[in-house]
Amino acid sequence: KAGVTQTPRYLIKTRGQQVTLSCSPISGHRSVSWYQQTPGQGLQFLFEYFSETQRNKGNFPGRFSGRQFSNSRSEMNVSTLELGDSALYLCASSSGVGQETQYFGPGTRLLVL
Amino acid sequence: GQQLNQSPQSMFIQEGEDVSMNCTSSSIFNTWLWYKQDPGEGPVLLIALYKAGELTSNGRLTAQFGITRKDSFLNISASIPSDVGIYFCAGLAWSGAGSYQLTFGKGTKLSVIP
Numbered sequence: 314k315a316g317v318t319q320t321p322r323y324l325i326k327t328r329g330q331q332v333t334l335s336c337s338p339i340s341g342h343r344s345v346s347w348y349q350q351t352p353g354q355g356l357q358f359l360f361e362y363f364s365e366t367q368r369n370k371g372n373f374p375g376r377f378s379g380r381q382f383s384n385s386r387s388e389m390n391v392s393t394l395e396l397g398d399s400a401l402y403l404c405a406s407s408s409g410v411g412q413e414t415q416y417f418g419p420g421t422r423l424l425v426l
Numbered sequence: 427g428q429q430l431n432q433s434p435q436s437m438f439i440q441e442g443e444d445v446s447m448n449c450t451s452s453s454i455f456n457t458w459l460w461y462k463q464d465p466g467e468g469p470v471l472l473i474a475l476y477k478a479g480e481l482t483s484n485g486r487l488t489a490q491f492g493i494t495r496k497d498s499f500l501n502i503s504a505s506i507p508s509d510v511g512i513y514f515c516a517g518l519a520w521s522g523a524g525s526y527q528l529t530f531g532k533g534t535k536l537s538v539i540p
Contacts, residue, residue, distance in 0.1 A: 356516075358530075368524060368525075369524075403468050414471060418468050
C-alpha cells in the first residue's frame with residue numbers, strides 16, 4: 314500500500330505570492346490533516362479535513378486555507394506569503410476524524426524569500 | 427492555547443545507555459502520543475496512551491500516561507545508533523462535538539555515540 318505523498322517536495326516563493334501544496338492520502342483514508350513545522354514553533358496543527366469538510370482547525374490566520382476532494386486528496390493554499398511562512402508543511406492521513414494513528418507524508422519544504 | 431514543555435531539548439548518549447524524556451503541561455489531555463522523526467521524513471507514531479496511569483511498551487520503548495493527565499514520559503532502553511532522531515510528544519484533548527486540539531512538544535533531539 315502506497316504511503317502519503319506530497320507534492321512538490323521543495324518550493325521557493327517570494328513574499329506576497331501564493332502557493333498551493335498537494336497531499337494524496339493512503340488509499341482508503343478519508344481524513345487528511347495539515348501541519349506546519351518550524352525550528353522555532355515546532356509542529357503546529359493547521360486543519361483537518363474529512364469527507365471534503367473541514368472538521369478541526371488550529372490557530373492560523375485566514376491566509377491559510379485548504380480543501381479536500383471527493384477522492385480524499387487535499388490541497389493547502391497560503392496566500393500573500395510572508396517570510397515567516399517558510400517551513401516544512403506536513404500532511405497526515407488517517408481512517409477517521411481525530412484518529413491518533415496518523416501516517417505522515419515526507420512534507421513540502423517551502424522557502425519564502 | 428495549550429502548551430507542552432518537552433525536555434530535554436537534546437541529548438548525547440553512548441550506545442547501550444538508557445534514555446528518558448518527558449513532556450509536561452498545565453492542561454489535561456485525553457491521549458498522549460509519542461512520535462519519532464528522521465531527517466527528511468515525516469513523524470512516525472511510536473506509542474499512543476489513552477488512560478491516566480497507563481504504561482505501554484513497544485520493543486525497547488516504554489511510555490507512561492501521567493496520573494494527573496498533564497504529563498507523559500518516554501524511555502528507550504539499550505539505545506542503538508538507529509535511535510538517532512527527533513522525538514516528539516503530543517497531547518490530544520477532545521472538546522466535544524467532535525472537536526479536538528492536538529498540541530506537540532518542541533522535540534528532543536537524540537544523538538547516539540557508537
